[in-house]
Amino acid sequence: MLITVFFVSVITFISFEIIPGDPVLARLGVDADEAQVKALTEELHLNDPFPLRFSMWLKGAFTGDLGTSIRYSRPVGELIGERIPVTLSLALISLLLIVIIGIPLGIISAKYGDRWPGITISLVSQIGMAIPSFWSGIILMFIFGLLLRWVSPGGYTSWEVSPSEWFKSLILPAVAIALPSIATVIRYTRNTVMEQMKHDYVRMAYSKGLKVNSVLFRHVLKNALIPVITVLGMITANILGGSIVIEQVFTLPGVGRLLINAISTRDLPLAQGMILYISFVIVIINFLIDIIYTVIDPRIKLN
């Protein structure tokens, strides 16, 4: 796990080194004074040998100091910290939607197998997977924000200011992000449940006199969910990726939007810091998922 983080940080650091353009000039402007340029270059340690700069950066990262944004002239860590609540709220609501809608529908779809409810849900989920999330975001915002005016079109209200407004500002983007992942989860759950139904222990459960729903929920579900957890890792990657785009559509002041700004404005420290941070989060999430595995399946032992 740590190797992955190290690996990613090396790549991140190197890649941004390759970007053409002088960050000092970007900050001070092209007509800057020689002396000023020299001073700033010294201050940013830009003349130091590469390995030294890298280790300094890495050390800083571990202590929470990810550098200073050129554009905002504020610590990267601070900027990220401000925006985490937004992206986190968004991600959690999306995840909730995915689990609450996706898994039950997947089970129902499996229960009815090849009969019409099963096939219908399958078909609908196919369409759900094909719809680009930023498009569904735009359409949702248009219908519910502009036409029906049930929510305000875009922008974010924090929980402290007004919980109901907070929810209203996040529900549409969360739906847009969740839609393709809901579809994926439905398909996946349907497949694993149908596959589990062929196992012997299911027949054994019926032979005890259990009803179909009891068999499904008491016996099959837990077994079927194990492969679904595999997909959970992919789902979180989808949510993170989705939020980057959706935050643009709904102008939410989240981590994703900050990243896009950083890249568009060539704000190296900010972009570097953000990517490192996001990679770290991904690694931690995957690690947590592995732990969940061992908790649910007694056959797996923690290495």
Add this chain to the structure above:
Amino acid sequence: MFEKDNELLKIKNLQISFNTPSGTFPAVKDVSFEVNRHHIMGIVGESGCGKSVTSLSIMKLLPSNAVCKGTIEFLGADINRMEEKRIRELRGDDISMIFQEPLTSLNPLWKVGKQIDENLKMHTALDKKGRYQEVLDIMKDVGLPDTENLYHKYPHELSGGMRQRIGIAIAIACKPKLIIADEPTTALDVTIQAQILELLKEINATKGSSIIFISHDLGVIKEICQEVCVMYAGYIVEKASVHKLFEAPKHPYTMGLIKSIPTTASKGKRLFDIPGKVPSITDTIPGCPFEPRCPYKKPRCAQEFPEFHPIDEGHDSRCFFAGDF
């Protein structure tokens, strides 16, 4: 021969076919037999003969594309025409099943004790504590040691023999009148096999459950059953008490099966194998289904279909020339 109230299960002209996208296939074409109380009935045949399908149909555990014709009378009521709710009441309580492969027939994520407990929860009025005690008792009855610890283990932590004992424990938990054992010892090694057979005999003797014992191994059937049906290609070809079957078999297929049982005498020599193959489920046969492989075949066998008829008292066969053997 047996009084009416001794009759537990009566199957008459059972026919089972499967509807698939490529057509309808008959797996069981004509099966009739009775099982009485405290009885151990065997069903023997090679794989594909329809014995498993027959047993599953008794508990209505066949997949939804199966079509069952004929009657399966259990204590007077026809299972084939029974409503779902009633069948669920019977399952686990009056009729239960022991499966062939103990590892896959137990839920890998449930503790083994809980899996026995589930039966009691469904069919008895015992409270949690009462059930726990009862489960421990049942586990002792099937010969499991250290029951309190074992209760909390998972299937993969037990040996094959112990897992099968758990399977048996689940089956006898509610003191069923009929236990269907589908090749319960096939997946176990020989020493454990003997133990399990002893256990089943004991259960039949002490708890009074009838057993339908399914196997492809006549030798095992001989060990435990009182009466046996021999199945071939979806038909019962011979039915008799075990004693009479071995003493004077009345069907060439049975004779072939008996010959292929390994004995101490046949040690070192090549085992007898019935030449030819079992007909596939898609073959339609005009005459006797065993005719292509029969060493005694006559022209009539290929043209006419033999009905199941009594040769002797309590001894039936589906061969035209059974009386001559």
Add this chain to the structure above:
Amino acid sequence: MKKKKISLYIGIIIIVSLLILMIVSFFYTPYSVTEMNRIKRFSAPSSEHWFGTDNFGRDILSRIMIGSQTAFFVGLVAVSIGLLFGVVIGAVAGYFGGWIDVFIMRIMDAMMAFPGILFALMFVSIFGVGIRNTIIAIGIMSIPSFARITRSGYIQHKEFEYVKNARVKGVSNIRIIFSHILPNVISPIIVAASMGFSSAVLSEAALSFLGLGVQPPNPSWGRMLNESQMYISIAPWYAIVPGIMITLIVLGFNFLGDGIRDLQDKRK
């Protein structure tokens, strides 16, 4: 089952229709895509302009038709890149096993855990925006899943008789990998390629939507959605049509992939 083949047929119908649209667009579009007409700005769909006009008065249908060229092009090249490297990497990992396998798959797993769009963003921020870098970035992103599927096939087949026979006969490893095993494991890879096509189209659309993908004058449905967002209250059709097109092509390739997979399953 007849029902299963529906997937395949729907997929083929959709793709073929879109392909025809694309081919036609090379020769004919109702209006020129660059022709701007200030008077006709934001006109709703009509018999003259089936999909209406955009903020410059350009005919949307024509722009959609030309946009299909980009969609197919990006999909094709990106998937080809992914296949080329992915299959080779997966074959090597699966066939040789051992530490090579572990090393390669660790990298692939790390790549798969990363949100694709993040990688694409990094890539274009380093190497610049535009259609070429977009395709390369998407291509690279698709390598791990092809590698994984190829690897499974090789792990399975390298134990089979025909492979052992070939080795005994002294056939070189490279020949075994490509001439002997590859034809046998190619079926799931084809399915993955179809799915890969649709995910490539989605990725390009997202990138272009953010302004960091395909740049003008190259047409892109994703970028059209970006432009349309501003004007959605006056010209909603502008935002609806490109989205439908993206959805269609993705659906088409997904159904196609599913259909091919069902065909293969039936054969077993």
